[in-house]
Amino acid sequence: MTPAPNWRKSSYSGGNDGDNCVEVATGPTHTAIRDTKARARATLTVPSTAFAAFLDALKRHP
Template sequence: MTIKNASSAGFAWTKSSYSGGNNNCVEVALGAFPAALPVRDSKQATGPALVVGDTAWGGFVDALKRGDLA
Protein backbone atom coordinates (compact mmCIF):
# COMPACT_ATOMS: atom_id res chain seq x y z
CA MET A 1 0.00 0.00 0.00
CA THR A 2 1.12 3.55 -0.64
CA ILE A 3 0.12 6.77 1.09
CA LYS A 4 0.19 9.58 -1.49
CA ASN A 5 0.92 12.52 0.84
CA ALA A 6 2.74 11.17 3.89
CA SER A 7 2.70 14.46 5.79
CA SER A 8 -1.10 14.68 5.67
CA ALA A 9 -1.53 11.28 7.36
CA GLY A 10 -0.94 12.73 10.84
CA PHE A 11 1.70 10.16 11.83
CA ALA A 12 4.61 10.84 14.16
CA TRP A 13 7.63 10.26 11.90
CA THR A 14 10.95 9.08 13.36
CA LYS A 15 14.38 8.69 11.82
CA SER A 16 17.34 6.70 13.01
CA SER A 17 19.79 8.25 15.44
CA TYR A 18 22.48 7.01 13.02
CA SER A 19 21.23 9.32 10.26
CA GLY A 20 23.06 12.43 11.48
CA GLY A 21 21.80 15.88 10.61
CA ASN A 22 21.99 15.84 6.82
CA ASN A 23 18.32 14.88 6.26
CA ASN A 24 19.30 12.07 3.85
CA CYS A 25 17.49 9.24 5.51
CA VAL A 26 14.42 7.09 5.78
CA GLU A 27 11.71 7.91 8.31
CA VAL A 28 9.19 5.48 9.80
CA ALA A 29 5.88 5.99 11.57
CA LEU A 30 5.95 3.56 14.49
CA GLY A 31 2.55 2.41 15.71
CA ALA A 32 0.63 3.83 12.75
CA PHE A 33 -0.81 0.41 11.85
CA PRO A 34 -1.05 -2.83 13.87
CA ALA A 35 1.16 -5.01 11.63
CA ALA A 36 2.65 -2.56 9.13
CA LEU A 37 5.06 0.34 9.02
CA PRO A 38 4.84 3.46 6.82
CA VAL A 39 8.27 4.42 5.43
CA ARG A 40 9.17 7.66 3.64
CA ASP A 41 12.13 9.65 2.34
CA SER A 42 12.93 12.42 4.83
CA LYS A 43 13.74 14.83 1.98
CA GLN A 44 10.20 14.48 0.60
CA ALA A 45 7.93 14.86 3.62
CA THR A 46 4.91 15.64 1.43
CA GLY A 47 5.73 12.81 -0.95
CA PRO A 48 4.52 9.24 -0.79
CA ALA A 49 5.10 6.70 1.96
CA LEU A 50 5.34 2.99 1.35
CA VAL A 51 3.53 0.82 3.91
CA VAL A 52 5.51 -2.34 4.59
CA GLY A 53 4.50 -5.35 6.67
CA ASP A 54 6.36 -5.51 9.97
CA THR A 55 7.80 -8.96 9.18
CA ALA A 56 9.17 -7.74 5.85
CA TRP A 57 10.61 -4.61 7.49
CA GLY A 58 12.27 -6.71 10.19
CA GLY A 59 13.84 -8.93 7.54
CA PHE A 60 15.11 -5.87 5.67
CA VAL A 61 16.68 -4.37 8.81
CA ASP A 62 18.25 -7.72 9.74
CA ALA A 63 19.75 -8.04 6.23
CA LEU A 64 21.22 -4.53 6.55
CA LYS A 65 22.75 -5.38 9.92
CA ARG A 66 24.33 -8.55 8.48
CA GLY A 67 25.74 -6.57 5.55
CA ASP A 68 23.80 -8.60 3.00
CA LEU A 69 22.63 -5.49 1.11
CA ALA A 70 25.86 -3.49 1.10
Protein backbone atom coordinates in the same frame (compact mmCIF):
# COMPACT_ATOMS: atom_id res chain seq x y z
CA MET B 1 -10.49 8.16 12.95
CA THR B 2 -6.99 6.81 12.28
CA PRO B 3 -4.29 8.33 14.52
CA ALA B 4 -1.49 10.27 12.84
CA PRO B 5 1.68 8.22 12.36
CA ASN B 6 4.52 8.79 14.80
CA TRP B 7 7.43 9.44 12.40
CA ARG B 8 11.01 8.90 13.64
CA LYS B 9 14.23 9.85 11.85
CA SER B 10 16.92 7.30 11.24
CA SER B 11 19.66 7.28 13.86
CA TYR B 12 22.10 7.49 10.91
CA SER B 13 20.90 10.93 9.78
CA GLY B 14 24.43 12.23 9.45
CA GLY B 15 25.72 15.72 10.07
CA ASN B 16 24.58 19.06 8.76
CA ASP B 17 20.84 19.49 8.90
CA GLY B 18 19.99 15.78 9.18
CA ASP B 19 17.86 15.78 6.03
CA ASN B 20 19.82 13.03 4.29
CA CYS B 21 17.88 10.17 5.77
CA VAL B 22 14.61 8.35 5.93
CA GLU B 23 11.87 8.36 8.52
CA VAL B 24 9.80 5.42 9.70
CA ALA B 25 6.43 5.12 11.39
CA THR B 26 5.62 1.76 12.90
CA GLY B 27 2.21 0.33 13.59
CA PRO B 28 0.93 -3.01 14.81
CA THR B 29 0.75 -4.52 11.32
CA HIS B 30 2.61 -2.17 8.94
CA THR B 31 5.68 0.06 8.79
CA ALA B 32 5.73 3.22 6.66
CA ILE B 33 8.94 4.72 5.25
CA ARG B 34 9.41 8.18 3.72
CA ASP B 35 12.20 10.47 2.53
CA THR B 36 12.95 13.26 5.01
CA LYS B 37 13.55 15.74 2.17
CA ALA B 38 10.18 14.97 0.54
CA ARG B 39 7.75 14.34 3.39
CA ALA B 40 4.71 15.35 1.34
CA ARG B 41 5.41 12.74 -1.32
CA ALA B 42 4.23 9.16 -1.19
CA THR B 43 5.33 6.74 1.49
CA LEU B 44 6.31 3.12 1.16
CA THR B 45 4.24 0.89 3.43
CA VAL B 46 5.18 -2.73 4.09
CA PRO B 47 4.08 -5.40 6.56
CA SER B 48 5.93 -4.97 9.87
CA THR B 49 7.24 -8.53 9.70
CA ALA B 50 8.81 -7.86 6.29
CA PHE B 51 10.43 -4.64 7.53
CA ALA B 52 11.83 -6.44 10.58
CA ALA B 53 13.30 -9.13 8.31
CA PHE B 54 14.81 -6.42 6.08
CA LEU B 55 16.48 -4.73 9.08
CA ASP B 56 17.78 -8.09 10.36
CA ALA B 57 19.32 -8.81 6.95
CA LEU B 58 21.01 -5.39 6.92
CA LYS B 59 22.50 -6.03 10.35
CA ARG B 60 23.89 -9.40 9.25
CA HIS B 61 25.40 -8.05 6.01
CA PRO B 62 26.73 -4.53 6.62
